Amino acid sequence: MVLKIENLVKVYKDIRALDGLDLEVKKSQIYGFLGPNGAGKSTTILSVLGLIFPQEGRIELFGEEVFRNGKYDESKLVEAKRRIGYMPEHATLWNFLTPMQTLDIIGEAFGIPKPEREKQARELLELLNLWEVRDKKVGKFSKGMQQRLLLAQALMNDPELLILDEPMTGLDPTGIAEFKEIIREQKKAGKTVFFSSHILAHVEEICDTVGVIVKGKLRVEDKLDNIKREFLKRAGYTIVLETNRPVDFSGVEWKVTSLGEKKYRIVAPGDIREAVHDFVAAQGAKILTMQVKEPSLEEIFLKMVE
Template sequence: MNYALECRALRVSFGTKTTLDGLDLKVRAGEMFGFLGPNGAGKSTTIKSLLGLIQPASGEVLVHGVSPDHPSARRRIGFLPEEAMYYRFLTPMEILRFYGDICGVERGLLTRRIEELLKLVGMWEVRNRQIKTFSKGMTQKISLAQALIHDPDTLILDEPTSGLDPIARMDLRSLLKDLRHQGKTIFFSSHELSEAELLCDTIAIIKNGKIIKTGSVESVLAGKEHNLERFFIDTIKNADGGAR
């Protein structure tokens, strides 16, 4: 099986606190994967591990079969952080050119791609304004554009709809579907369970640093009358009961 993202028995600790406790996760290439869990469950730590931003105490992380410590692995990932923070003194054009240079996008292609992406996220008109003048939603759109600048195979999105208005959310959903049809792997963490239900092929629910449920949305909800939101709440409560 060809996996885009893989965590094997991943353990991450900060001091005495274990954030990820032997986490196993497999994301197939080309699928849209929803990563769900309550606050503090270990979603962001998992994402940071997938990006090579933190070193696990034990276990293994693979991105398209390669450790994320290797730049070649990160070349295949586009990352959209939960809270989009960029160099406030730069304009959208400069931001995208900067990240394009870092990713080694060929210069002629980069110029075309910047225009294409800024038009796609509806920021072409403000391309020469410094980011410090932007709202949260506008910055989030730039964030999406930077994640796509090098045309990555896999997108890792941390709460991608956070800060977006309903129309922008709808646009994002439609864009993610398009990207999925282009064969991109999309891994996103979200609190918006209805969104995950609407978009994802597969979901995983994480609690206390462990995956407590994973599978396709249909198989997870099979034989149950309620929706993903109800299922999620029940699963978390059951896991709490089990823990007690």
């Protein structure tokens, strides 16, 4: 086990940000830590890194207990953090430096000798498509380039565990696809990746396991497909349908609203696309257009809390 959290509690004044959180990340996993805004994702990450003080619980990193009942084991934590790369949610870069200079400073802070850190910086900048702009000032970089440089910083110490707090927020679809590919590459290189997001699409296609945190507690931990199947059913689909002639929906269990002579809105608990198709066909009508709206992640989270 790379990371194990048991019954973690963090109270900020009167806010119980973590309310007995349990979580396990295994070696070589890509773990997506999903939750709505304010669920406790950043608080969890800051606790794992010893940057804030939780009140109760246990944290293990690489099999070593680094925190127990309100106290960190400083030497074990320092040791573990050498093996971790961290990309904060609101990180800032030094705008007046170039990527090469930025990574050099980080490498020096880790105590990596000059020739080695130059080699490491070059490899990372090549990997992250920043080699061509290695001598350009970071201040002019796009959001996507800045995120990639922040990831390069997190990789400078060749960590076994990468912890990324909302790494894809603010990226465009191309940037998100690129970032996912980079995360996949990290897994191939044997690393474990733990990253947070409040957007379902960010964890899609890449995560082995997704943990969903709501109000400081882990609600579910499973493969994303299983989570979606379970909660999409409950949260309800909306289908907007246009047919070539009127259809009589009386007698169905779905909630149907007429939006005009041949246009309907159907709300149903699960994915009923096939059933709707068959129902319409049975009346000799044809579907001209069908728009399906999956429930938003917020709606799914709300169902989880119920």
